[in-house]
Amino acid sequence: MIRRLFVILLLLGLGGVFAGLVAGYSPDDTLNLTARYYADHTAQDIGAANIVTAIIVTYRGLDTLGEVTVLFLTAAIVGLVLAQSRRKADAPQRPLPPSGELLTTGTRLLVPLILLLGVYVFVNGHLTPGGGFQGGAILASAVLMLLLTDPLLRIGHGLIAAIESTAGLLFVGIGVLGIVLAGGFLDNRILPIGDLGNLFSAGAIPIIYSIIGLKVGAEFSSMLATLAETEDL
Amino acid sequence: MAPLMAYIALTTGFVLILIGLYGALTNRNILRMIVAFTVANTGVNLVMVAIGYLHGRTAPILDAAVPVEQAAALIIDPLPQALVLTAIVIGVGVTALMLAYAYRLYETKRTLDISQYTELKW
Numbered sequence: 001m002i003r004r005l006f007v008i009l010l011l012l013g014l015g016g017v018f019a020g021l022v023a024g025y026s027p028d029d030t031l032n033l034t035a036r037y038y039a040d041h042t043a044q045d046i047g048a049a050n051i052v053t054a055i056i057v058t059y060r061g062l063d064t065l066g067e068v069t070v071l072f073l074t075a076a077i078v079g080l081v082l083a084q085s086r087r088k089a090d091a092p093q094r095p096l097p098p099s100g101e102l103l104t105t106g107t108r109l110l111v112p113l114i115l116l117l118g119v120y121v122f123v124n125g126h127l128t129p130g131g132g133f134q135g136g137a138i139l140a141s142a143v144l145m146l147l148l149t150d151p152l153l154r155i156g157h158g159l160i161a162a163i164e165s166t167a168g169l170l171f172v173g174i175g176v177l178g179i180v181l182a183g184g185f186l187d188n189r190i191l192p193i194g195d196l197g198n199l200f201s202a203g204a205i206p207i208i209y210s211i212i213g214l215k216v217g218a219e220f221s222s223m224l225a226t227l228a229e230t231e232d233l
Numbered sequence: 234m235a236p237l238m239a240y241i242a243l244t245t246g247f248v249l250i251l252i253g254l255y256g257a258l259t260n261r262n263i264l265r266m267i268v269a270f271t272v273a274n275t276g277v278n279l280v281m282v283a284i285g286y287l288h289g290r291t292a293p294i295l296d297a298a299v300p301v302e303q304a305a306a307l308i309i310d311p312l313p314q315a316l317v318l319t320a321i322v323i324g325v326g327v328t329a330l331m332l333a334y335a336y337r338l339y340e341t342k343r344t345l346d347i348s349q350y351t352e353l354k355w
Contacts, residue, residue, distance in 0.1 A: 007258045011251050018247040027239045028287055031305055035285075035312055039305040043295060051293040051308065055315040067319050074326035081333045085340060129294065133322050196295060216322070223329045230336060 047193035048126040048202040056131065057205050057212075061186030065171065068215055072168065075219040079226045087231045094232065099149045107149040114142040122213030126202040132209040136216025143221040147228045155225045160218045167215035174204055174211070242283035249276025263335045263345045267328065274324045278317045285313030 031039060038051055038059065048054040056064050121128075122135025146153055178187035188208070194201035253273025257266045286309055293311035295301055339345055 004259060007255065010258075011255055014254070015247075015251055018251070022240065022243055022247065025240070025243060028310075031287070031308075031310055035310040036305050038311055039293070039308055043301040043304070049295045051295070051304075051311040052314045052318065055311055056318060060315065063319065067322060070323055071326050074330055078329050078333045081337055085336065129292065131318075133318060137325075196301070220325070227329070227332065
């Protein structure tokens with residue numbers, strides 16, 4: 001088919017470009033200037049043991065604010081697009097097969113643990129691999145499990161919206177506090193930096209990342225809830 | 234043999250991009266196209282992480298294994314990891330959006346075959 005041929009030709013060209021990139025790639029032996037700056041200055045400037053967290057929350061905190069905004073927009077648009085397809089409360093519902101003993105009991109056991117793990121991951125975001133986005137996704141996976149067990153479960157959109165907007169306002173509020181009390185927007189030094197490696201260290205980073213975790217968890221949960229509430233076709 | 238690992242990861246990433254694009258261009262089913270896009274997305278993320286990898290170094294987390302004074306000599310580049318973290322989250326959002334639109338498209342024509350949607354064809 002001529003169509004398929006075009007696709008293969010296009011991909012061959014792209015593959016050639018990629019092959020050139022791989023052939024010309026020489027791995028660095030040392031960090032480049034930017035990375036070296038982060039490696040040398042994170043400990044005394046930010047106080048976060050996890051340098052990736054320091055970059056995301058403080059050095060490039062404004063980008064993260066934008067990223068959270070994009071996520072919020074996505075959740076809002078998913079809700080808007082699917083608004084008219086929402087299943088009516090009194091609409092006839094085809095009977096669903098029971099979700100099974102294993103899933104029901106497993107959910108009852110696991111959901112609190114998953115929520116706990118999510119909170120642990122975002123509270124320790126400045127010390128261990130993890131952080132607000134990962135922790136938020138874990139929180140949302142608990143919601144997903146609840147929805148798998150009972151597809152007709154209705155999760156309060158009011159609660160999700162309240163969590164999300166409070167978290168968003170707090171995030172921006174802490175950022176503005178940074179202008180007033182410290183060096184600039186989203187500066188983490190509004191609180192003492194503390195000792196490297198302690199839970200209460202790195203200034204405002206644990207607080208900001210917890211807020212991000214709650215916000216991301218709420219946004220993902222709202223997407224899941226909206227998708228679950230759409231009518232069967 | 235030292236930098237072989239970087240090449241493997243880099244090549245895998247590029248191959249994933251190509252597989253994803255092939256799937257998105259040849260499949261007629263919208264759901265399959267969405268899955269193909271996520272495969273390509275994974276490939277892009279893998280390429281970015283592979284570029285930040287330096288042989289024989291460890292994760293950019295300061296602890297007992299990485300003293301602050303020697304951090305610059307021991308860790309890999311943290312910046313691509315931060316970028317990929319962002320990219321993964323945005324990727325989830327984009328996938329959710331695509332699925333929502335796919336649902337609405339299915340509602341209008343009761344089919345997921347992209348060749349049935351000819352309104353914008355010329």
